Amino acid sequence: MSFELIRNYRSGGTNGSLRYGSEKICHTIELPWKDNQPFFSCIPEGRYLLEKRITHERGFHLILKSVPGRSWILIHPANDARTELEGCIAPVSELTGIGKGINSRDALEKLLEIFEEAQEKQNHIYITIKEKSAINILERVKKPTPKLFRKLRTIGLVLAAAGGAILGAPITLPAGLITVAGYLTVGASVLTAVSQVTVDNEVKIPPLPEVKNKGDASPR
Template identity: 50%
Template sequence: MKTKHILLLQRKYGVQGTNGTITYQGEEICHTIELPDRNNIPRISCIPIGQYKLEKRRYPKHGEQIGIPMVLGREAILIHAANNALKELQGCIAPVTVLTGEGRGDYSGKALAKLKALVYSLWDMGDEVYLNIR
């Protein structure tokens, strides 16, 4: 039987963007930035709270990424690098090392590498990884 691993994303909502922190087994992995909550409208809102199974996705533009496939009414939701939600995101989640404002952060590539290392190591063991957003 596959082991289920839960990454917890706890959010704070702002007018300019949604900030959060991802933890795994109580340990902080990275912060996150997303678009403001606009009722799950595609490309301009963060995704709804809930639990999502993460899957490996390959895209021409971004290469191999962590995908969030089962988002109601949405498609191609990814976890990818970005430092400004309003300018760079269309509903995806971007990990960042430091939060610098609502929907803004720095060192996203570094944070993404850390998150990917964790998630990929769990996938390599044949386990399932879920993102629990609340």
């Protein structure tokens, strides 16, 4: 079992959700993706070895090993990716915007507790980073459908029923009407299917004040 970071990319920053197995640990914030440029970009997606370390400046935190083209990529406290990160990952308890969150130190403490529990069960611990759109189709179907697409799904079901009723009518109908009914049924089926697998990717931003931690600038 490994940690999993699911990212949601935006031009102003990268928000994410950090999990261990089926347990959601916290949110994350990072810099936007800028072709892996040191100091300006989040790191590439992939699977990385995760280790715990301690320094006088940061105390206990985590480090990702063997990141392509980067060094000293840490998971450490920060509440604003733009001003406090240079490529690292910051856990936050709640998101307040794109690349922004609050209560980062509390989130890190929770993460470290789970990491220590994982260490008791396995020698090497990894984190897999991937984009939210990479969620498989079964996971999408299980997720809530946005309000607009719920309405479209309902319309699709109604149209499909109407087309089916015309095609199954016990009386002879004009050929043109039969053709229209066929197109109607196919189109309605596509509309329903697309609506069903559409999920809401927007970040829910709570009306909370932004709190910044001092002295949490990332080294890389």
